Amino acid sequence: MFLSKSFGYALRGILYVSLSGKDGRKIQVDEIADQLSVPRHFLAKVMKSVVKNGILDSTKGPYGGFSINKKTFNVKLIQLMELTDGTEQLSGCVLSFKKCNSRNPCPLHDRVINLRDKLITEFSTTTLGDLVDEKNPNFIKSISVL
Amino acid sequence: MFLSKSFGYALRGILYVSLSGKDGRKIQVDEIADQLSVPRHFLAKVMKSVVKNGILDSTKGPYGGFSINKKTFNVKLIQLMELTDGTEQLSGCVLSFKKCNSRNPCPLHDRVINLRDKLITEFSTTTLGDLVDEKNPNFIKSISVL
DNA sequence: TTTAAAAAAGATATAAATGTCTTTTATTAA
């Protein structure tokens, strides 16, 4: 419920690169997959689209790997979610009922839409930077929780 | 996000039977599928497990179909959800991260768990009866919103 | 300039959710 595997892998991968690559070191997929116990090839596919969307940089070849860029910490969680899961889930009826809208709400509309909106708001105001910034209430304490 | 198709079909099917079958009339799958614009065979599969779990009654043969029983209106939404979607999604990390728990929380733990708990609470206190009881704030106004 | 490293690309595989079809069983009315 709530969040896809792809989203989880992408987020954890980015945060791992952010924390381990602070000194400018490039981080390889193998290291991320090992450290986070995540399927290597699937992670590679996800990271590829993260790079394609400019959230991380990457370089091929020896000493290559993934690294943060100027955009990374300003990216909002909602943007990452759109990338991994698409946008359709963010609008539309929670029961996938086409005729449902605020004027003609399905039985669960108000209660559930309300909670979904809260999640969207949360994800629209939280950046990746917030998660690695100790001054921010959202920050992560330890790499072991990625 | 949030709710599966199966859950939506089950809920809408049950509510349709509740509203259309008030006079004791049995409601057939074909009618439900037609009226709610839902795939007939898939709905039949879902309704079968609804009956197996005692949430509705059914009788075969001419003039047969689905009907409410004494239990129907007391069933909580969370019970229906457990039936259609299983229980695993209700516990465990929202990022499917095995090492995550309240002492060692993943980056999104607190914020998202909080919202999920709200949904669980909502679904644990709302019954099917609430949705068809005009005195209740959750009630549905019209069959067209099923 | 050759070799090795590492991501990119793309093909393929598996699992889970969703959807469809056919056969069987139970029930009712004629």
Add this chain to the structure above:
DNA sequence: TTAATAAAAGACATTTATATCTTTTTTAAA
């Protein structure tokens, strides 16, 4: 007791999400 009706059961199909494997391209260092 037969014919028609409708759910139950179960097999099968499709789609989407997840996962894996192989080949290609780029890069750096020797």
